[in-house]
Amino acid sequence: MREFDPTRRAALGSGMALLAAAPLVAARAASRPGATMQAYQVGRQQGIDSLSLAERAVPHAGPGEVIIGVRASALNHRDLSILAGQYGAAKPPQRVPVGDGAGIVLECGPGVSTVQVGDRVTAPHFTPWLDGDYDPGVFAADLGNTRDGWLAERIVLPAAALVQLPASMSFEDAAALGAAGITAWAVLVSLGRIRAGDTVLTLGTGGVSMLALQIAKISGARVAITSSSDEKLELCRALGADITVNYRRTPAWHETVREATGGRGVDIVVETVGLSSLAQSLACCAPNARVGLLGALGGATPGPTSLGPLILNNIVLKGITSGSRRMLDDLLRASAANGLRPRIDRRFKFGEAREALRHLESGDHVGKVVIQHESMA
Ligand SMILES: NC(=O)c1ccc[n+]([C@@H]2O[C@H](COP(=O)([O-])OP(=O)(O)OC[C@H]3O[C@@H](n4cnc5c(N)ncnc54)[C@H](OP(=O)(O)O)[C@@H]3O)[C@@H](O)[C@H]2O)c1
Numbered sequence: 159m160r161e162f163d164p165t166r167r168a169a170l171g172s173g174m175a176l177l178a179a180a181p182l183v184a185a186r187a188a189s190r191p192g193a194t195m196q197a198y199q200v201g202r203q204q205g206i207d208s209l210s211l212a213e214r215a216v217p218h219a220g221p222g223e224v225i226i227g228v229r230a231s232a233l234n235h236r237d238l239s240i241l242a243g244q245y246g247a248a249k250p251p252q253r254v255p256v257g258d259g260a261g262i263v264l265e266c267g268p269g270v271s272t273v274q275v276g277d278r279v280t281a282p283h284f285t286p287w288l289d290g291d292y293d294p295g296v297f298a299a300d301l302g303n304t305r306d307g308w309l310a311e312r313i314v315l316p317a318a319a320l321v322q323l324p325a326s327m328s329f330e331d332a333a334a335l336g337a338a339g340i341t342a343w344a345v346l347v348s349l350g351r352i353r354a355g356d357t358v359l360t361l362g363t364g365g366v367s368m369l370a371l372q373i374a375k376i377s378g379a380r381v382a383i384t385s386s387s388d389e390k391l392e393l394c395r396a397l398g399a400d401i402t403v404n405y406r407r408t409p410a411w412h413e414t415v416r417e418a419t420g421g422r423g424v425d426i427v428v429e430t431v432g433l434s435s436l437a438q439s440l441a442c443c444a445p446n447a448r449v450g451l452l453g454a455l456g457g458a459t460p461g462p463t464s465l466g467p468l469i470l471n472n473i474v475l476k477g478i479t480s481g482s483r484r485m486l487d488d489l490l491r492a493s494a495a496n497g498l499r500p501r502i503d504r505r506f507k508f509g510e511a512r513e514a515l516r517h518l519e520s521g522d523h524v525g526k527v528v529i530q531h532e533s534m535a
Contacts (some may be wrong), residue, residue, distance in 0.1 A: 281315050
Protein backbone atom coordinates (compact mmCIF):
# COMPACT_ATOMS: atom_id res chain seq x y z
CA MET A 159 0.00 0.00 0.00
CA ARG A 160 1.44 3.42 -0.86
CA GLU A 161 0.56 6.82 0.55
CA PHE A 162 -1.94 8.72 -1.58
CA ASP A 163 -1.04 12.00 -3.27
CA PRO A 164 -4.09 14.25 -2.69
CA THR A 165 -3.18 16.42 -5.69
CA ARG A 166 -3.55 13.49 -8.09
CA ARG A 167 -7.36 13.47 -7.97
CA ALA A 168 -7.61 17.19 -8.59
CA ALA A 169 -5.36 16.77 -11.62
CA LEU A 170 -7.88 14.36 -13.14
CA GLY A 171 -10.04 17.39 -13.93
CA SER A 172 -12.74 16.59 -16.44
CA GLY A 173 -12.02 12.87 -15.98
CA MET A 174 -14.00 13.13 -12.73
CA ALA A 175 -17.00 14.45 -14.63
CA LEU A 176 -16.79 11.42 -16.88
CA LEU A 177 -16.82 9.15 -13.83
CA ALA A 178 -19.89 11.01 -12.56
CA ALA A 179 -21.72 10.36 -15.78
CA ALA A 180 -20.89 6.67 -16.01
CA PRO A 181 -20.16 5.14 -12.60
CA LEU A 182 -20.79 1.55 -13.66
CA VAL A 183 -18.53 1.77 -16.70
CA ALA A 184 -15.88 3.29 -14.48
CA ALA A 185 -16.45 0.47 -12.01
CA ARG A 186 -15.76 -2.18 -14.61
CA ALA A 187 -12.62 -0.38 -15.73
CA ALA A 188 -11.40 0.01 -12.16
CA SER A 189 -11.94 -3.69 -11.49
CA ARG A 190 -9.17 -4.71 -13.86
CA PRO A 191 -6.33 -6.68 -12.26
CA GLY A 192 -3.98 -4.29 -10.50
CA ALA A 193 -6.57 -1.51 -10.20
CA THR A 194 -6.38 0.52 -7.00
CA MET A 195 -8.72 2.61 -4.89
CA GLN A 196 -8.31 5.23 -2.21
CA ALA A 197 -9.05 4.33 1.39
CA TYR A 198 -8.43 6.06 4.68
CA GLN A 199 -6.82 4.01 7.43
CA VAL A 200 -6.76 4.46 11.20
CA GLY A 201 -2.97 4.18 11.58
CA ARG A 202 -1.60 4.28 15.13
CA GLN A 203 -4.88 5.43 16.68
CA GLN A 204 -3.45 8.32 18.63
CA GLY A 205 -6.03 10.85 17.50
CA ILE A 206 -7.34 12.40 14.29
CA ASP A 207 -3.82 12.99 12.95
CA SER A 208 -3.31 9.20 12.85
CA LEU A 209 -5.76 9.09 9.95
CA SER A 210 -4.07 8.78 6.55
CA LEU A 211 -5.15 8.22 2.98
CA ALA A 212 -3.60 5.34 1.07
CA GLU A 213 -4.10 3.39 -2.13
CA ARG A 214 -4.89 -0.27 -2.01
CA ALA A 215 -6.06 -2.95 -4.43
CA VAL A 216 -9.76 -2.74 -5.28
CA PRO A 217 -11.63 -5.48 -3.43
CA HIS A 218 -13.63 -8.21 -5.15
CA ALA A 219 -16.81 -9.86 -3.96
CA GLY A 220 -16.55 -13.34 -2.46
CA PRO A 221 -19.52 -15.70 -2.04
CA GLY A 222 -22.48 -13.85 -0.53
CA GLU A 223 -20.69 -10.50 -0.73
CA VAL A 224 -21.15 -7.33 -2.73
CA ILE A 225 -18.86 -4.44 -3.65
CA ILE A 226 -20.37 -1.02 -3.12
CA GLY A 227 -19.14 2.21 -4.65
CA VAL A 228 -19.42 4.58 -1.70
CA ARG A 229 -21.26 7.88 -2.37
CA ALA A 230 -21.54 9.29 1.15
CA SER A 231 -20.40 8.46 4.66
CA ALA A 232 -21.37 9.96 8.01
CA LEU A 233 -19.47 10.39 11.26
CA ASN A 234 -20.40 9.34 14.77
CA HIS A 235 -18.85 10.10 18.13
CA ARG A 236 -17.35 6.63 18.28
CA ASP A 237 -15.30 7.26 15.10
CA LEU A 238 -13.37 9.77 17.24
CA SER A 239 -12.98 7.20 20.03
CA ILE A 240 -11.68 4.58 17.57
CA LEU A 241 -9.12 6.99 16.12
CA ALA A 242 -8.03 7.91 19.65
CA GLY A 243 -7.48 4.25 20.56
CA GLN A 244 -10.31 4.43 23.11
CA TYR A 245 -12.77 1.93 21.67
CA GLY A 246 -11.87 -1.66 22.56
CA ALA A 247 -8.70 -3.36 21.42
CA ALA A 248 -6.26 -1.60 19.07
CA LYS A 249 -7.24 -2.04 15.41
CA PRO A 250 -4.84 -3.04 12.64
CA PRO A 251 -3.33 0.21 11.28
CA GLN A 252 -4.84 -0.49 7.85
CA ARG A 253 -8.41 -0.64 9.22
CA VAL A 254 -10.72 1.62 7.19
CA PRO A 255 -12.74 3.74 9.67
CA VAL A 256 -16.37 4.99 9.75
CA GLY A 257 -19.43 2.89 10.44
CA ASP A 258 -22.03 4.70 8.33
CA GLY A 259 -22.34 5.16 4.59
CA ALA A 260 -24.37 4.54 1.47
CA GLY A 261 -23.61 3.80 -2.16
CA ILE A 262 -24.26 1.81 -5.31
CA VAL A 263 -23.80 -1.93 -5.79
CA LEU A 264 -20.98 -2.40 -8.30
CA GLU A 265 -20.39 -6.13 -8.15
CA CYS A 266 -22.20 -9.16 -6.68
CA GLY A 267 -20.36 -12.28 -5.60
CA PRO A 268 -21.52 -15.86 -6.18
CA GLY A 269 -24.86 -16.71 -4.59
CA VAL A 270 -26.09 -13.12 -4.17
CA SER A 271 -29.72 -12.80 -5.25
CA THR A 272 -31.19 -10.13 -2.96
CA VAL A 273 -29.50 -7.14 -4.63
CA GLN A 274 -28.15 -6.39 -8.07
CA VAL A 275 -25.63 -4.10 -9.72
CA GLY A 276 -26.92 -0.52 -9.67
CA ASP A 277 -29.00 -0.86 -6.47
CA ARG A 278 -28.70 2.01 -3.97
CA VAL A 279 -27.94 0.57 -0.55
CA THR A 280 -26.76 1.09 3.01
CA ALA A 281 -26.19 -1.26 5.98
CA PRO A 282 -26.12 -1.25 9.79
CA HIS A 283 -22.59 -1.00 11.19
CA PHE A 284 -23.13 -4.26 13.13
CA THR A 285 -23.38 -6.26 9.90
CA PRO A 286 -24.42 -9.59 11.50
CA TRP A 287 -27.30 -8.06 13.49
CA LEU A 288 -30.13 -8.62 11.06
CA ASP A 289 -33.16 -8.79 13.38
CA GLY A 290 -34.23 -9.76 16.86
CA ASP A 291 -32.36 -9.33 20.12
CA TYR A 292 -28.86 -7.94 20.52
CA ASP A 293 -26.00 -10.43 20.81
CA PRO A 294 -22.48 -9.21 21.70
CA GLY A 295 -21.19 -11.42 18.85
CA VAL A 296 -22.17 -8.62 16.44
CA PHE A 297 -19.02 -6.75 17.49
CA ALA A 298 -17.00 -9.32 15.50
CA ALA A 299 -18.06 -7.71 12.20
CA ASP A 300 -18.57 -4.06 13.12
CA LEU A 301 -17.89 -1.58 10.30
CA GLY A 302 -15.08 0.85 11.00
CA ASN A 303 -14.15 -1.13 14.10
CA THR A 304 -13.53 -4.85 13.56
CA ARG A 305 -14.29 -4.78 9.83
CA ASP A 306 -13.30 -2.21 7.18
CA GLY A 307 -15.71 0.72 7.13
CA TRP A 308 -17.03 3.26 4.63
CA LEU A 309 -14.26 5.87 4.40
CA ALA A 310 -12.99 4.52 1.09
CA GLU A 311 -13.96 4.48 -2.56
CA ARG A 312 -15.37 0.99 -2.16
CA ILE A 313 -16.52 -1.30 0.61
CA VAL A 314 -17.14 -5.06 0.70
CA LEU A 315 -20.29 -6.06 2.57
CA PRO A 316 -22.32 -9.21 3.13
CA ALA A 317 -25.41 -8.98 0.90
CA ALA A 318 -27.57 -10.09 3.83
CA ALA A 319 -26.79 -6.86 5.71
CA LEU A 320 -27.88 -4.49 2.94
CA VAL A 321 -30.92 -2.25 3.05
CA GLN A 322 -32.29 -0.69 -0.12
CA LEU A 323 -32.68 3.09 -0.10
CA PRO A 324 -36.19 4.42 -0.71
CA ALA A 325 -36.32 6.05 -4.17
CA SER A 326 -36.72 9.54 -2.71
CA MET A 327 -33.77 9.28 -0.30
CA SER A 328 -30.32 10.68 -1.06
CA PHE A 329 -27.09 8.84 -0.27
CA GLU A 330 -26.20 11.58 2.20
CA ASP A 331 -29.48 11.30 4.09
CA ALA A 332 -29.23 7.50 4.22
CA ALA A 333 -25.68 7.68 5.57
CA ALA A 334 -26.69 10.32 8.11
CA LEU A 335 -29.62 8.25 9.36
CA GLY A 336 -27.42 5.15 9.95
CA ALA A 337 -26.10 4.32 13.40
CA ALA A 338 -27.38 7.44 15.13
CA GLY A 339 -30.85 6.91 13.67
CA ILE A 340 -31.13 3.25 14.60
CA THR A 341 -29.82 3.98 18.07
CA ALA A 342 -32.51 6.62 18.53
CA TRP A 343 -35.02 4.17 16.99
CA ALA A 344 -33.91 1.42 19.39
CA VAL A 345 -34.70 3.70 22.34
CA LEU A 346 -37.89 5.32 21.08
CA VAL A 347 -39.56 2.51 19.16
CA SER A 348 -38.09 -0.83 20.28
CA LEU A 349 -37.64 -0.01 23.97
CA GLY A 350 -39.92 3.00 24.33
CA ARG A 351 -42.97 1.78 22.34
CA ILE A 352 -43.48 5.45 21.55
CA ARG A 353 -47.08 6.63 21.15
CA ALA A 354 -48.55 9.90 19.95
CA GLY A 355 -48.85 12.19 22.95
CA ASP A 356 -45.82 10.77 24.80
CA THR A 357 -43.15 13.18 25.99
CA VAL A 358 -39.55 12.34 25.05
CA LEU A 359 -36.43 13.80 26.69
CA THR A 360 -33.21 13.76 24.69
CA LEU A 361 -29.87 15.25 25.76
CA GLY A 362 -27.55 17.49 23.72
CA THR A 363 -27.77 18.29 20.02
CA GLY A 364 -25.43 15.67 18.54
CA GLY A 365 -26.29 13.08 15.91
CA VAL A 366 -28.31 10.67 18.07
CA SER A 367 -30.17 13.36 19.96
CA MET A 368 -31.26 15.32 16.89
CA LEU A 369 -32.50 12.15 15.20
CA ALA A 370 -34.35 11.25 18.39
CA LEU A 371 -36.02 14.67 18.19
CA GLN A 372 -36.97 14.14 14.56
CA ILE A 373 -38.22 10.55 14.98
CA ALA A 374 -40.22 11.54 18.06
CA LYS A 375 -41.89 14.37 16.15
CA ILE A 376 -43.01 12.12 13.26
CA SER A 377 -44.38 9.77 15.95
CA GLY A 378 -46.60 12.52 17.33
CA ALA A 379 -44.67 12.95 20.59
CA ARG A 380 -43.71 16.09 22.49
CA VAL A 381 -39.97 16.59 22.85
CA ALA A 382 -37.80 18.12 25.55
CA ILE A 383 -34.17 18.69 24.59
CA THR A 384 -31.13 20.12 26.38
CA SER A 385 -28.09 21.93 25.01
CA SER A 386 -25.14 24.04 26.09
CA SER A 387 -26.15 26.67 23.54
CA ASP A 388 -29.19 28.92 23.10
CA GLU A 389 -28.50 29.16 19.35
CA LYS A 390 -28.62 25.37 19.05
CA LEU A 391 -31.86 25.27 21.05
CA GLU A 392 -33.33 27.77 18.59
CA LEU A 393 -32.58 25.30 15.79
CA CYS A 394 -34.23 22.55 17.83
CA ARG A 395 -37.40 24.61 18.21
CA ALA A 396 -37.43 25.08 14.44
CA LEU A 397 -37.42 21.28 14.14
CA GLY A 398 -40.37 21.02 16.51
CA ALA A 399 -38.84 20.78 20.00
CA ASP A 400 -41.48 21.70 22.57
CA ILE A 401 -39.35 22.14 25.71
CA THR A 402 -35.78 23.46 25.46
CA VAL A 403 -33.32 23.95 28.33
CA ASN A 404 -29.75 25.26 28.39
CA TYR A 405 -28.04 22.82 30.78
CA ARG A 406 -25.07 25.19 31.26
CA ARG A 407 -27.17 28.12 32.39
CA THR A 408 -29.69 25.90 34.20
CA PRO A 409 -27.77 23.21 36.10
CA ALA A 410 -31.04 21.96 37.65
CA TRP A 411 -32.44 21.38 34.14
CA HIS A 412 -34.41 18.36 35.31
CA GLU A 413 -36.62 20.61 37.42
CA THR A 414 -37.34 22.80 34.38
CA VAL A 415 -38.23 19.77 32.26
CA ARG A 416 -40.51 18.34 34.93
CA GLU A 417 -42.25 21.69 35.45
CA ALA A 418 -42.76 22.04 31.69
CA THR A 419 -44.61 18.71 31.66
CA GLY A 420 -47.02 19.99 34.29
CA GLY A 421 -45.18 17.96 36.94
CA ARG A 422 -45.94 14.58 35.35
CA GLY A 423 -42.52 13.96 33.81
CA VAL A 424 -41.38 12.36 30.55
CA ASP A 425 -42.20 8.94 29.14
CA ILE A 426 -38.97 8.12 27.29
CA VAL A 427 -35.38 9.33 27.82
CA VAL A 428 -32.60 9.15 25.23
CA GLU A 429 -29.70 9.31 27.73
CA THR A 430 -26.66 10.19 25.59
CA VAL A 431 -24.62 11.74 28.41
CA GLY A 432 -24.44 8.71 30.70
CA LEU A 433 -23.79 8.20 34.39
CA SER A 434 -23.01 11.85 35.07
CA SER A 435 -26.56 12.91 34.20
CA LEU A 436 -28.53 9.72 34.88
CA ALA A 437 -29.88 10.83 38.25
CA GLN A 438 -31.25 14.03 36.69
CA SER A 439 -32.79 12.06 33.82
CA LEU A 440 -34.47 9.67 36.26
CA ALA A 441 -35.76 12.66 38.20
CA CYS A 442 -37.52 13.83 35.01
CA CYS A 443 -39.36 10.55 34.50
CA ALA A 444 -43.08 9.89 34.64
CA PRO A 445 -44.27 6.61 36.15
CA ASN A 446 -43.41 3.62 33.92
CA ALA A 447 -40.95 5.66 31.82
CA ARG A 448 -38.37 3.92 29.60
CA VAL A 449 -34.75 5.12 29.65
CA GLY A 450 -32.17 4.09 27.03
CA LEU A 451 -28.61 4.58 28.32
CA LEU A 452 -26.32 5.08 25.34
CA GLY A 453 -22.96 6.48 26.20
CA ALA A 454 -20.66 8.50 28.32
CA LEU A 455 -20.39 11.98 26.82
CA GLY A 456 -20.22 13.28 30.37
CA GLY A 457 -17.29 11.00 31.27
CA ALA A 458 -17.12 7.77 33.23
CA THR A 459 -17.52 9.32 36.69
CA PRO A 460 -21.04 8.91 38.05
CA GLY A 461 -22.78 12.09 39.10
CA PRO A 462 -24.76 12.17 42.33
CA THR A 463 -26.83 9.07 41.77
CA SER A 464 -30.27 8.48 43.14
CA LEU A 465 -31.84 5.30 41.86
CA GLY A 466 -34.87 5.87 44.07
CA PRO A 467 -37.13 7.01 41.20
CA LEU A 468 -36.24 3.84 39.28
CA ILE A 469 -38.07 1.76 41.86
CA LEU A 470 -40.70 4.21 43.04
CA ASN A 471 -41.80 5.01 39.47
CA ASN A 472 -41.32 1.51 37.96
CA ILE A 473 -38.90 2.95 35.40
CA VAL A 474 -37.26 0.63 32.85
CA LEU A 475 -33.54 1.37 32.33
CA LYS A 476 -31.81 -0.36 29.43
CA GLY A 477 -28.34 -0.11 27.89
CA ILE A 478 -28.46 0.42 24.12
CA THR A 479 -25.48 -0.27 21.84
CA SER A 480 -27.09 0.44 18.46
CA GLY A 481 -29.66 -1.24 16.22
CA SER A 482 -30.26 -4.01 13.69
CA ARG A 483 -30.73 -4.22 9.92
CA ARG A 484 -34.48 -4.53 10.52
CA MET A 485 -34.52 -1.29 12.51
CA LEU A 486 -32.56 0.46 9.76
CA ASP A 487 -35.04 -0.75 7.14
CA ASP A 488 -37.97 0.40 9.30
CA LEU A 489 -36.28 3.77 9.93
CA LEU A 490 -35.62 4.45 6.24
CA ARG A 491 -39.20 3.59 5.31
CA ALA A 492 -40.63 5.71 8.13
CA SER A 493 -38.36 8.61 7.17
CA ALA A 494 -39.33 8.46 3.50
CA ALA A 495 -43.03 8.14 4.32
CA ASN A 496 -42.99 11.10 6.71
CA GLY A 497 -40.56 13.41 4.96
CA LEU A 498 -37.98 13.07 7.73
CA ARG A 499 -34.64 14.34 6.50
CA PRO A 500 -31.80 14.07 9.03
CA ARG A 501 -30.37 17.42 10.01
CA ILE A 502 -26.97 17.55 8.33
CA ASP A 503 -24.85 20.18 10.03
CA ARG A 504 -22.05 20.28 7.49
CA ARG A 505 -20.76 18.40 4.44
CA PHE A 506 -17.08 17.79 3.72
CA LYS A 507 -15.31 16.45 0.63
CA PHE A 508 -13.69 13.02 0.72
CA GLY A 509 -10.24 14.64 0.85
CA GLU A 510 -11.31 16.64 3.95
CA ALA A 511 -11.98 13.71 6.29
CA ARG A 512 -9.65 15.02 9.00
CA GLU A 513 -11.37 18.42 8.92
CA ALA A 514 -14.73 16.66 9.18
CA LEU A 515 -13.59 14.72 12.24
CA ARG A 516 -12.20 17.89 13.82
CA HIS A 517 -15.54 19.60 13.28
CA LEU A 518 -17.28 16.69 15.04
CA GLU A 519 -14.73 16.81 17.84
CA SER A 520 -15.30 20.55 18.34
CA GLY A 521 -18.90 19.88 19.36
CA ASP A 522 -19.98 22.88 17.27
CA HIS A 523 -22.27 20.70 15.16
CA VAL A 524 -26.01 20.23 15.46
CA GLY A 525 -26.97 16.86 13.99
CA LYS A 526 -24.79 14.98 11.53
CA VAL A 527 -21.45 15.55 9.83
CA VAL A 528 -21.38 13.99 6.35
CA ILE A 529 -18.57 13.21 3.90
CA GLN A 530 -19.35 13.37 0.20
CA HIS A 531 -17.56 10.74 -1.87
CA GLU A 532 -18.78 12.40 -5.08
CA SER A 533 -18.68 9.95 -7.97
CA MET A 534 -15.40 8.33 -7.11
CA ALA A 535 -16.64 4.76 -7.36
N1 LIG B 1 -23.91 7.82 17.07
C1 LIG B 1 -24.26 6.58 17.36
O1 LIG B 1 -24.59 5.81 16.47
C2 LIG B 1 -24.26 6.05 18.76
C3 LIG B 1 -24.67 4.73 19.00
C4 LIG B 1 -24.70 4.27 20.32
C5 LIG B 1 -24.31 5.10 21.35
N2 LIG B 1 -23.90 6.37 21.07
C6 LIG B 1 -23.48 7.22 22.18
O2 LIG B 1 -24.42 8.30 22.23
C7 LIG B 1 -23.75 9.48 22.61
C8 LIG B 1 -23.99 10.56 21.55
O3 LIG B 1 -23.37 10.16 20.34
P1 LIG B 1 -23.39 11.11 19.07
O4 LIG B 1 -22.74 10.37 17.96
O5 LIG B 1 -24.76 11.67 18.89
O6 LIG B 1 -22.42 12.29 19.60
P2 LIG B 1 -22.15 13.72 19.03
O7 LIG B 1 -22.81 13.93 17.71
O8 LIG B 1 -20.68 13.95 19.12
O9 LIG B 1 -22.91 14.65 20.11
C9 LIG B 1 -22.25 15.40 21.03
C10 LIG B 1 -23.20 16.46 21.64
O10 LIG B 1 -23.70 16.02 22.90
C11 LIG B 1 -23.76 17.11 23.80
N3 LIG B 1 -22.91 16.87 24.97
C12 LIG B 1 -21.60 16.57 24.98
N4 LIG B 1 -21.16 16.46 26.24
C13 LIG B 1 -22.22 16.70 27.04
C14 LIG B 1 -22.41 16.75 28.43
N5 LIG B 1 -21.41 16.52 29.30
N6 LIG B 1 -23.65 17.02 28.91
C15 LIG B 1 -24.68 17.23 28.05
N7 LIG B 1 -24.54 17.20 26.71
C16 LIG B 1 -23.34 16.94 26.23
C17 LIG B 1 -23.28 18.34 23.05
O11 LIG B 1 -24.44 19.01 22.58
P3 LIG B 1 -24.68 20.57 22.93
O12 LIG B 1 -23.54 21.30 22.29
O13 LIG B 1 -26.01 20.87 22.36
O14 LIG B 1 -24.64 20.71 24.42
C18 LIG B 1 -22.47 17.75 21.92
O15 LIG B 1 -22.43 18.56 20.77
C19 LIG B 1 -22.28 9.10 22.81
O16 LIG B 1 -22.08 8.80 24.16
C20 LIG B 1 -22.12 7.87 21.97
O17 LIG B 1 -21.06 7.06 22.44
C21 LIG B 1 -23.88 6.87 19.82
